[in-house]
Amino acid sequence: MVGFAALRRLRIRRRYNAGEYKAAEALARKELNSSANRRFAVDILLRAAYNQGNWDEVLSLAERFPDVEMAALVDRTRRHALGIQKEKHRDPEPNTPRVWNEDHLLSNWFQEDARLWLCHPWGHVYWDMPKGFTLEATSPALLHLALEVLLGPWVPSTKRWPEDVRRSEGQRLALSYSGGVDSTAAMVLLPEDTLLAYHERSFPSMLSHSLPHLTFEAIAQRSGREVLCVPSNHERIRTLHGKQTGFSTANAAAVHLILLADHLDLRGIAFGTPIDNTWLEKGKRFRDFSASHYWTHWSAKFRLAGLHYVLPINHISEAGALEVCRQSPWKDVVNSCLRGVNERWCGRCWKCFHKNGPLGRDFDPQSTEIQTFLNTTPLRTAQHALWALKTQNLVDLAPHLAPCLEEDLSWWVQAYRPGLALLDERWRAGVEANTEAHLTWMTDPAPLESVDLNL
Ligand SMILES: [Zn+2]
Known part of the structure; x- marks a missing residue:
């Protein structure tokens, strides 16, 4: 007899292959307690989240189900998420920027509140110092x-x-x-x-x-x-x-x-x-x-x-x-x-x-x-x-x-x-x-x- 579990997998896979990720996810979630389908379900959830760009969801699934090996996909997700973080991130700039002074080297150091700045020939870098x-x-x-x-x-x-x-x-x-x-x-x-x-x-x-x-x-x-x-x-x-x-x-x-x-x-x-x-x-x-x-x-x-x-x-x-x-x-x-x-x-x-x-x-x-x-x-x-x-x-x-x-x-x-x-x-x-x-x-x-x- 073809197992019911196998039939349910087939149904989920059809939805997934048709790009109906939400429907595939809803069905897959129901399979998480099925010993026969659990790995398959996690796999579908990970891929569906990835295909929809839900990076946080991919990482949280990887954390919840560490036994399901999806290393390559999780790696790709991290890189995507990092790319977005990098795009959003701007290094701080000093309130009062300086210009590099090679004649008075120590004048390139300055402090704004707890932040110590160094003006170097190509810009500024900083340290957030203890109180x-x-x-x-x-x-x-x-x-x-x-x-x-x-x-x-x-x-x-x-x-x-x-x-x-x-x-x-x-x-x-x-x-x-x-x-x-x-x-x-x-x-x-x-x-x-x-x-x-x-x-x-x-x-x-x-x-x-x-x-x-x-x-x-x-x-x-x-x-x-x-x-x-x-x-x-x-x-x-x-x-x-x-x-x-x-x-x-x-x-x-x-x-x-x-x-x-x-x-x-x-x-x-x-x-x-x-x-x-x-x-x-x-x-x-x-x-x-x-x-x-x-x-x-x-x-x-x-x-x-x-x-x-x-x-x-x-x-x-x-x-x-x-x-x-x-x-x-x-x-x-x-x-x-x-x-x-x-x-x-x-x-x-x-x-x-x-x-x-x-x-x-x-x-x-x-x-x-x-x-x-x-x-x-x-x-x-x-x-x-x-x-x-x-x-x-x-x-x-x-x-x-x-x-x-x-x-x-x-x-x-x-x-x-x-x-x-x-x-x-x-x-x-x-x-x-x-x-x-x-x-x-x-x-x-x-x-x-x-x-x-x-x-
Ligand atoms: Zn390592």
């Missing part, structure tokens, strides 16, 4: 440092500070915190009174703040530590030079803390930068990081601004950071996926492959992004990607990398003792003890020191 912040009470050294990390690549004069510019150091340490694996590992290794501060991109983009805020809420509930969020659109600067939205330089990730260093009484700013970006160059070639231009230049510039440049996970890899997080109270809430929505990671991005996968979370190894990146030269975060393939038994995803996966890679989870020397004594012993509580040291540094991947 009590004033530009007047901010040291020139901090403003010069902020200019250099934001505009250095395009305005060389920002790298030359007047001779007498100095700030004496404050009392506290702050961490540029994102809620991701690396900066959470940094948080775990640093003292508990370290301030946590998040840069919040203040304009619509594919980047989602929902997972970080979930992490911050969990941290506040379980430990009482608040994460200070500072909204800003400074990631626009790069886009004016033909690049994607993002930080002008690596240190621009913490420009909110540089600007707040007097207000928060800071003596140091910490970054969750792992071995992949310190002792390894671009994650694939060993270098003596302590003698690198990057380290000597930036630690000296931060010192002029009365700040220690603190790299509390420079001696551990992304795999080591994952292990620290896995053993921490934040294992269930830490997340590096930038595209997560509805309290869930996306399961299809590169970070989901090499960070969420090793934490035991679901992801789709066949996703376009993961497949594309695995087969692209140069291979991103190469050493860590190899480890992620090997540790998750996913060698079949990238057979061309198999020759690199024959050797034991367990050293990649261990800590590299020479990295401790980059930490000021004030923090060194604590980071050392906390490292030992989570990881073992490399007994032989040769595997790391000979990394030279041509991938």
Whole structure:
């Protein structure tokens, strides 16, 4: 007997194919409690909502029925919804705009209420500062440092500070915190009174703040530590030079803390930068990081601004950071996926492959992004990607990398003792003890020191 359920499906499909979406939806809704037709009904509801441009409805259905896999359609919907948001969105403009003044660099900073503005050669960017912040009470050294990390690549004069510019150091340490694996590992290794501060991109983009805020809420509930969020659109600067939205330089990730260093009484700013970006160059070639231009230049510039440049996970890899997080109270809430929505990671991005996968979370190894990146030269975060393939038994995803996966890679989870020397004594012993509580040291540094991947 042809099931009644099958007949009802046929009827719904006819309506749907005829473009009678409202009628199809009404019939489909009645099938949501039918075990035989539930998936079909959700599928029809999603497609009908999509075809009518009801983006909110598509996303809410995807949230209500997470077991019905419609990833591609939900992705397309997000892009549509984002396109509309972007069209509607206008970055704020200052009440009294200024013109860039290269002769008096600091005159390009100004404040309107709680909003700090920077006039740059191509427009303005802003930060919404916490209550009590004033530009007047901010040291020139901090403003010069902020200019250099934001505009250095395009305005060389920002790298030359007047001779007498100095700030004496404050009392506290702050961490540029994102809620991701690396900066959470940094948080775990640093003292508990370290301030946590998040840069919040203040304009619509594919980047989602929902997972970080979930992490911050969990941290506040379980430990009482608040994460200070500072909204800003400074990631626009790069886009004016033909690049994607993002930080002008690596240190621009913490420009909110540089600007707040007097207000928060800071003596140091910490970054969750792992071995992949310190002792390894671009994650694939060993270098003596302590003698690198990057380290000597930036630690000296931060010192002029009365700040220690603190790299509390420079001696551990992304795999080591994952292990620290896995053993921490934040294992269930830490997340590096930038595209997560509805309290869930996306399961299809590169970070989901090499960070969420090793934490035991679901992801789709066949996703376009993961497949594309695995087969692209140069291979991103190469050493860590190899480890992620090997540790998750996913060698079949990238057979061309198999020759690199024959050797034991367990050293990649261990800590590299020479990295401790980059930490000021004030923090060194604590980071050392906390490292030992989570990881073992490399007994032989040769595997790391000979990394030279041509991938
Ligand atoms: Zn993801």
